[in-house]
Amino acid sequence: MQDRQEQVSQVVVTARQMRDIEARIFAAGMPVAALMEKVAGLIALRVREVRGSRVGILVGPGHNGGDALVVARELHFRGYAVWLYSPFSKLKELTSQHLQYAQSLGIPYYHEVEQLPDCDFLIDGLFGFGLERLITEGIALAINRLNQWHKPILSIDVPSGIHTDTGEILGTAIRATHTFCLGLWKLAFLQDQALEYIGKAELIDFDIPLADVEAVLGDAPRIKRITPGTVKLTLPLPRPPVTHKYKEGHLLLICGSRRYAGGAVLTALGARASGVGMLSIAVPESLKPILVSHLPEALIIGCPETETGAIAHLQLPENTDLSFFSAIACGPGLTLDATPIIQEVISGESSLVLDADGLNILAYMGTIPTLQKRQAPTVLTPHTGEFQRLFPDIADPKHDRVKAVQEAAVQSGAVVLLKGARTAIANSQGAIWINPESTPALARGGSGDVLTGLIGGLLAQAATKKIPVEDIVATAAWWHSQAGILAAQERTELGVDAFTLTQYLMQVISNLGNI
Numbered sequence: 001m002q003d004r005q006e007q008v009s010q011v012v013v014t015a016r017q018m019r020d021i022e023a024r025i026f027a028a029g030m031p032v033a034a035l036m037e038k039v040a041g042l043i044a045l046r047v048r049e050v051r052g053s054r055v056g057i058l059v060g061p062g063h064n065g066g067d068a069l070v071v072a073r074e075l076h077f078r079g080y081a082v083w084l085y086s087p088f089s090k091l092k093e094l095t096s097q098h099l100q101y102a103q104s105l106g107i108p109y110y111h112e113v114e115q116l117p118d119c120d121f122l123i124d125g126l127f128g129f130g131l132e133r134l135i136t137e138g139i140a141l142a143i144n145r146l147n148q149w150h151k152p153i154l155s156i157d158v159p160s161g162i163h164t165d166t167g168e169i170l171g172t173a174i175r176a177t178h179t180f181c182l183g184l185w186k187l188a189f190l191q192d193q194a195l196e197y198i199g200k201a202e203l204i205d206f207d208i209p210l211a212d213v214e215a216v217l218g219d220a221p222r223i224k225r226i227t228p229g230t231v232k233l234t235l236p237l238p239r240p241p242v243t244h245k246y247k248e249g250h251l252l253l254i255c256g257s258r259r260y261a262g263g264a265v266l267t268a269l270g271a272r273a274s275g276v277g278m279l280s281i282a283v284p285e286s287l288k289p290i291l292v293s294h295l296p297e298a299l300i301i302g303c304p305e306t307e308t309g310a311i312a313h314l315q316l317p318e319n320t321d322l323s324f325f326s327a328i329a330c331g332p333g334l335t336l337d338a339t340p341i342i343q344e345v346i347s348g349e350s351s352l353v354l355d356a357d358g359l360n361i362l363a364y365m366g367t368i369p370t371l372q373k374r375q376a377p378t379v380l381t382p383h384t385g386e387f388q389r390l391f392p393d394i395a396d397p398k399h400d401r402v403k404a405v406q407e408a409a410v411q412s413g414a415v416v417l418l419k420g421a422r423t424a425i426a427n428s429q430g431a432i433w434i435n436p437e438s439t440p441a442l443a444r445g446g447s448g449d450v451l452t453g454l455i456g457g458l459l460a461q462a463a464t465k466k467i468p469v470e471d472i473v474a475t476a477a478w479w480h481s482q483a484g485i486l487a488a489q490e491r492t493e494l495g496v497d498a499f500t501l502t503q504y505l506m507q508v509i510s511n512l513g514n515i
């Protein structure tokens with residue numbers, strides 16, 4: 001049984017779902033004003049840990065503005081110098097009452113941003129999850145001006161101007177340095193396009209009953225955050241005391257070309273870190289010595305080469321065919337000349353991960369519909385460019401990455417992992433995992449190859465276990481980015497080349513503690 005904190009940390013909601021959850025709480029008897037008081041009281045406690053005592057408070061027309069006013073009042077009583085800014089003449093009733101009281105306490109109130117005195121930081125309560133329309137005119141100008149002050153801005157719930165679900169910028173938006181997400185993680189926090197505006201994200205848990213969350217989310221496919229808790233349930237640890245190498249999975253990697261030898265090595269090192277029982281690596285014959293020198297434990301299968309140095313066709317050892325392997329990962333460094341290989345592995349019956357040129361060949365051949373017919377699981381791991389080539393009829397993932405990856409998984413019948421700052425994974429039933437933490441240190445050639453090997457290795461080890469494939473892919477994505485984070489902490493964001501990344505993978509698991 002997971003504890004409350006762990007369960008809450010996995011939940012992701014849309015604005016609509018949040019509103020429905022709150023409606024149940026109010027219907028059960030919790031007064032709206034009492035909830036606002038509780039939530040804003042928790043925010044005020046957090047704000048008091050921030051350095052500075054002169055605070056500008058941005059007040060919107062809805063309950064986000066109400067939250068801000070409760071925070072303003074609390075800071076005022078704690079001795080802070082507090083100034084209010086609100087360009088709105090019409091406020092919701094509860095918000096209006098809080099404004100009236102704040103004014104009665106003598107807290108100054110301005111209608112123009114220029115009137116705000118110099119302050120140490122700002123608190124943004126202009127709009128929360130109720131914002132649905134574009135921000136225009138005076139308010140947009142005010143937000144742009146406030147951003148230009150380059151003061152720390154602490155946003156309440158979401159940075160004002162960000163769409164709570166898609167993370168789109170609705171006209172303009174507050175560039176927060178810190179955002180306190182209230183109650184449950186909103187989807188925007190996991191959408192790449194919102195990240196620059198959110199700053200450091202923190203969840204303020206205000207005791208939403210999990211029964212209400214369950215009632216609203218129901219049985220529909222969920223969007224979930226990947227957490228250490230979910231990862232621990234999926235890792236192939238502890239190993240059974242009695243086992244042997246073939247029981248711990250046999251992964252076949254098919255990768256590399258004369259032009260791209262390094263990709264094969266990186267994929268293989270990612271696979272090695274997964275702990276897979278047996279690793280076989282099919283490469284063009286001329287790459288064999290490099291692979292042997294990097295991975296003496298692996299079985300290197302040298303294959304005949306095309307004139308350009310790509311694998312011409314697979315030449316597996318005697319008495320071996322593709323069904324011999326628990327999983328196959330295929331693609332990094334292949335070049336487009338390896339097209340027949342992709343046709344062969346798709347028609348095979350092993351779990352299959354396709355990446356890089358594997359995906360490009362797939363796009364070129366237009367074989368997405370045939371993936372639906374595969375009996376064994378297929379995992380596709382595109383970055384945005386590969387995604388667009390593979391799924392040209394799906395709306396640009398830049399607008400809503402989560403929706404895009406969901407559609408792709410449904411369309412292809414595969415588990416699709418869309419790479420990015422917040423990597424998203426979907427299965428064909430529409431369920432989604434999102435990796436909530438990563439580092440731009442990974443935006444570097446070759447780091448995706450490492451991920452492919454890691455996914456392949458975990459898939460091979462899970463072949464005989466009943467773990468959903470998307471859970472395994474999610475675990476690999478989390479593991480990969482945590483290694484990046486760890487490496488960046490020690491070596492800065494410039495110090496995480498893909499080889500170095502592979503050297504940090506094991507430490508992530510040992511840091512996880514007892515499993």
Ligand SMILES: NC(=O)C1=CN([C@@H]2O[C@H](COP(=O)(O)OP(=O)(O)OC[C@H]3O[C@@H](n4cnc5c(N)ncnc54)[C@H](OP(=O)(O)O)[C@@H]3O)[C@@H](O)[C@H]2O)[C@@H](O)CC1
Nearest residue numbers: 036039061062063064127128129130131132133134135157
């Ligand atoms: N429910 C609760 O009890 C709890 C809620 N909590 C807090 O409440 C927040 C949600 O509050 P909310 O629903 O009042 O919406 P909010 O985000 O403040 O703004 C909507 C207002 O903005 C207006 N507006 C919209 N677009 C506009 C535009 N472009 N330009 C100008 N105006 C525009 C819109 O007007 P309308 O569209 O109706 O004309 C409406 O008046 C939530 O994020 C959290 O902080 C917490 O305290 C926990 C308890």
Ligand SMILES: Nc1ncnc2c1ncn2[C@@H]1O[C@H](COP(=O)(O)OP(=O)(O)O)[C@@H](O)[C@H]1O
Nearest residue numbers: 419420421438439440442443445446447448449
């Ligand atoms: N800004 C970023 N923040 C976090 N992770 C990133 C960022 N940019 C890229 N990544 C991660 O780095 C990896 C890059 O993979 P990919 O584009 O396939 O590179 P390559 O093909 O060169 O190996 C992916 O796992 C992706 O999620």
Ligand SMILES: [K+]
Nearest residue numbers: 127156158160
């Ligand atoms: K806000």
